[in-house]
Amino acid sequence: MKNAKLKKVLLLVVVMGLLGAAAGSYLWFKPVEKISGMEAEMTIPANELFSAFEMDEANANEMYLNKVIEVTGIIREVKSNEKGLPSVIFETDDVIFGVMCEFESASGAESIKQGDLLTIKGVCTGKLLDVVLNRCELIN
Secondary structure, three states: OHHHHHHHHHHHHHHHHHHHHHHHHHHHHOOOOOHHHOOOOEEEEHHHHHHHHHHOHHHHHHHHOOOEEEEEEEEEEEEEOOOOOEEEEEOOOOOOOOEEEEEOOOOOOOOOOOOOEEEEEEEEEEEOOOEEEEEEEEOO
16 A cells, blocks of 8 residues: 555656657757747837946846837947857946947848947846947847
């Protein structure tokens, strides 16, 4: 009798483990929606976005974190990330740090150069040293 209960408990644990693995696998490999299909929740100059994080990071996280935003400003630097995709840094009042936008594809970003006045849409992921926007797309 005790052996039968143990078998049922073990079977339940195995089934729950398989269901958990299946759910985790689904979420891990689930495709991410392209930024081009998402509408920006707000538009803000790069310097204002950076200043908001400099003055009160907790409040800025509430306002911008994980939201699709459009950032406008002058490009300070153009480079490639570790995957070879373009990333740009907008100028701010800070001489070292700014707003970094990492593109999800090279399409349309090849023509960007230092000094350009641009608007870029992306998902704000917070502030490391720069304020970071991921999955970016060039608007103009």
